[in-house]
Amino acid sequence: MSDAIAIRCLTTMGEREIQELSDVLIDCVEGGASVSFMLPMTRTKAEAFWRGVAASVARGERVVVAAEDETGAIIGTAQIILDQPENQPHRGDLAKMLVHRRARRRGIGALLLAAAERRALEAGKTLLVLDTASDDAERLYARGGWQRCGVIPDYALLPDGQPCATTYYFKFLRKDGASG
Ligand SMILES: CC(C)(COP(=O)(O)OP(=O)(O)OC[C@H]1O[C@@H](n2cnc3c(N)ncnc32)[C@H](O)[C@@H]1OP(=O)(O)O)[C@@H](O)C(=O)NCCC(=O)NCCS
Numbered sequence: 001m002s003d004a005i006a007i008r009c010l011t012t013m014g015e016r017e018i019q020e021l022s023d024v025l026i027d028c029v030e031g032g033a034s035v036s037f038m039l040p041m042t043r044t045k046a047e048a049f050w051r052g053v054a055a056s057v058a059r060g061e062r063v064v065v066a067a068e069d070e071t072g073a074i075i076g077t078a079q080i081i082l083d084q085p086e087n088q089p090h091r092g093d094l095a096k097m098l099v100h101r102r103a104r105r106r107g108i109g110a111l112l113l114a115a116a117e118r119r120a121l122e123a124g125k126t127l128l129v130l131d132t133a134s135d136d137a138e139r140l141y142a143r144g145g146w147q148r149c150g151v152i153p154d155y156a157l158l159p160d161g162q163p164c165a166t167t168y169y170f171k172f173l174r175k176d177g178a179s180g
Contacts (some may be wrong), residue, residue, distance in 0.1 A: 001138040004070035005108060007115045009063060013054035020074035021053075021066070022046035027157050034166075035096060039159040053079070058127045062124065065115045067099070067108045075103040077166060080120045080128070087161075092120045096132040097137060109140045115146075121173045125175035131166040133158070138167060146171045 010017055022043055029041035037045060038118060056062050061083035069074035076099035080092045099108050120128055130146070132138060133156060142148065146169040157164035 005106070005111065006068045007111050008066050008068060009115070009119060010057065010066050013050065013057060013064070017066070017074065018047055018050045018054065019049045021077055024077060024098050024100045025049065025096075027100045027102075032102050033098070034156050034158050034164050035098065036156075036160070037159060038157065041159065050092075055167060059083075062115070063119045065112055065119060067103070067112055069103065075100045076108045076112050078116040080116050080123070080125070081177060082120075082123050082125065090125060091127045092123070092125040092171075094128050095118075095132075097132075097140075100155065104136075108142065109137075113140060113144050115171055117171070121175065126173050127170060129168065129170045131155075131168045133164045133166050138169075141169050141171075144171070 025035070025037070025042065025046045026041050028035060029037045047143050051151065053062065057064055061081065063080045063082060064163055065078050066074045069075050072166060079095045082092050097109065097112060099112070110126040117128065130141065132141065149168040149170060151165050151167045153165045154163045158164050158165055
């Protein structure tokens with residue numbers, strides 16, 4: 001892991017952040033990640049998504065963490081969706097775990113996951129849930145102590161239109177950092 005990587009919680013998201021997060025999202029979708037978007041992955045779609053996220057952050061509905069490289073550019077991100085039904089105040093969803101292809105396999109995903117979990121705990125969450133269609137992400141979550149629940153076939157489409165399954169995971173959070 002490079003010492004030059006900084007993990008930051010984006011409490012406000014300006015134009016620079018929107019553009020750099022869009023770069024990351026576009027790269028991931030073009031790389032085949034099933035993260036809500038289909039090809040062609042346009043900048044218009046990416047910017048609209050991140051502007052919506054920025055508004056949601058401003059309303060306190062979610063937390064966004066970002067990994068920045070030595071130049072300060074965002075190369076990865078993850079989110080915790082805090083806003084849940086009133087009968088699930090202790091739960092959050094981990095979403096949009098994205099690392100630019102040029103920055104993968106350096107431990108940035110693991111740093112983002114740990115930072116997102118810390119922020120969730122600080123926000124009072126003790127249970128996190130996610131689903132993923134990525135084998136790379138499944139190994140990341142398993143290493144992070146997440147529990148695999150099961151697979152739903154044909155849950156979504158890959159960016160090129162092929163159907164894909166999704167796998168659900170959960171993790172109980174503990175203040176001492178141990179897996180619950
Ligand atoms: C899933 C994803 C976020 C992982 O990000 P990442 O930054 O590559 O994650 P890490 O570097 O922490 O771990 C990836 C691998 O690199 C390895 N690694 C970590 N640091 C390393 C280092 N310094 N040198 C060599 N390998 C290293 C890890 O052991 C891991 O190995 P494995 O895949 O064989 O298990 C990334 O692949 C991605 O963005 N995918 C597309 C989007 C997506 O599908 N996201 C999931 C949505 S739920």
